[in-house]
Amino acid sequence: MAKYTEWITEEGLLKIEGWARDGLTDKQIAENMGVAYSTFRDWIKRFPALSAPLKRGKEVIDRQVENALLKRALGYEYVETTKELTDLGLTVTKQVTKQVAPDTTAQIFWLKNRKPHEWRDKKETEVTGNLNVNNPFSDLSVEELRKLASRDG
Structure with a gap:
């Protein structure tokens, strides 16, 4: 099983950054590293040395995709x-x-x-003001309401 220390070398960090730049998902990068995805996620949280090149690599490809989308739009x-x-x-x-x-x-x-x-x-419309409801039974007690309900049934 691969160890964290194998990946904090200059070569290991360059590989991780390159894989991220190539557009690989975190799960694919974990597979390339020979570790479980859950282990990879744990390492990213615990060791900033691993998360920094991952972030740098993703920023490059994200910018390229943004630029391509903008070019296509225009x-x-x-x-x-x-x-x-x-x-x-x-x-x-x-x-x-x-x-x-x-x-x-x-x-x-x-x-x-x-x-x-x-x-x-989706457009949201704000409604202000009061909503008046005319309830003819609002002054009746629960007992009176039950009597009315049993009469109608």
């Missing part, structure tokens, strides 16, 4: 290059600038998460 241009095999090897025969239209689903997702008060689907 649309972008890219150059498509066509190459053909000639006597001189692969030769560029054509370059075309193409556009990817903004993606409304990405825009909605971004806005609902970044500006939830303005963009979420």
Whole structure:
């Protein structure tokens, strides 16, 4: 069974950070380390040396995904290059600038998460004032109510 001390080396911490940066889940990282997920979670709580590289690695991939989502939401241009095999090897025969239209689903997702008060689907309405209920039996005792109930039954 792997020990904590095997993972606080420079090499071990780099591996953990790299796995997090590659997008592996904590459970997958624990498997790569050869420890149970519950042990891994315990180590993360007890040993800051392990949690720091894990956090750093996740921040990198989270930023990349955020940037990709934003790029998709806004649309972008890219150059498509066509190459053909000639006597001189692969030769560029054509370059075309193409556009990817903004993606409304990405825009909605971004806005609902970044500006939830303005963009979420569920709207909350505050109601003020009093609600008056006319209850003709409010002054009756429990005994009087039971008599009425037995008469109606």
